[in-house]
Amino acid sequence: MSKVYVVGVGMSNVGRFYERSLRDLAAEALFKAIDDSGNLTPEYVVVSNMLSSQAEQENLASLIADYCGLRGSSGFKVEAACGSGGAAVLVGYSLVASGLAKVVAVVGVEKLSERTTPEVARGLAYAADADFELPYGISFSGLNALVMRYYMMKYNVKREEMSAWPVLMHENGYYNPYAHLRMRITVDDVIKSPVIADPIRLLDSCPISDGAAAVILTSEELARKYNDTPVLIAGIGNALDSTDISSRYELDTFLASKLSAERAFKLAKLSPKDVDVAELHDAYSINGVVTLEDVGFAPKGMGAKLVAEGRFRIGDKPVINPSGGLKSRGHPVGATGVYQVCEVVMQLRGDFPGVKVGGEVGLTQNIGGVGSNITTIILRR
């Protein structure tokens, strides 16, 4: 298997862009990534997206490749709900590692600002079980709320302790020029914000954003030739759990978070204590806290308490979500996993334009569904 390097990254701002199209956002990210790579030409364009069908557009690889002057290249879309981005990077990695391609572009894109909140909420709920959960009208927030109440009761976690997560995210995201929500918040703001799905409040929830991010992946040979700062994909792993939450063995653990992280660490021959910087998938405060534990950065039941005690901010090891995470950077659904890789690559290269961590080893974890399809990636300078 050939080693695989990230040699180019590109991101659009994250936000609500009523005047911009899906193809326009994708082109901005892809062109930035190609330019950043030293102008490598992708043989494959692998696109990640979850909900473009709501805008009546599928067949995204053809659309984006052709719009960006890459007619005749190869490609397709990868879908794994909110975890599409990480899964698409895994597919791109496989293409290079197998030798089938030398240069692969992975482009994550989502454009939802023209849709109403109930429409988007229904679309996101399609990541749950359509036959056995959707008929009850459960939203994605509602499913995560079931996990949050269970977790807080089991480990006796106070509302104030859970609130430390979004406060830290906004503290970091405030400095990220790409972030969707750049404002500082307090624990009091979180506790007084409206209830979306009890106990999840508005300030526990990420915004649903538009945005596009792209990475250029290549083999060792080309990476050294065209680029001074290649970042190695040292490990990568994906794992599945049930789409439904009824049949889960444990409600306070994401099995797929644990398994995908174990697979990625094994391939990289590294462990959680080696990680300097990580971007975790905090669609809700509870997801950030639970995966902090399942990846191996905190003991079970201690995630929220440790964040409230001041852990995981700049100066600590690891630093978690210097981008601001989904909570502040935003959640351009199918693009989020690609944003995470761009951000950690920039951290390791030293050119991330927000909170700077540096370090040698980084990790990303991207979640689809309520922990049902998870990809973990380990990056090394």
Add this chain to the structure above:
Amino acid sequence: MWRLKDILLNLVGTKCLNCGHVFYPPKAACPKCSSRNVKKVSLGTSGKVITYTVVNVPIEGFESMSPLIIALVDTGGGKVLTQLTNVKPDEVYVGMEVEATVRRSATTLDGYVPYIIKFKPKERYS
């Protein structure tokens, strides 16, 4: 929805005949041991609330039923995601005893009105 009426109206789960694991919703093989030697089993009609939420921001199609009380109920046989009815949001608690009842759900986007099992507080006859 029509093809699901027996399952959604009778609370049918799956039991693995190899390792004994019982789970809901039904699956073609056991998640624990991968055995395909499974059979449909009735999960019972009462149980206890393990965790719950009150959904204030509804998904498309459920606007008129908001706020929805959604709970995970342990029937003893398996855990079931369901809606609670005949109860106010602030009356629900973890550990509450509930029993199954048939109610209508929201009209689907293609115009079908499904009837599904919801749970209501267990009536006490003293």
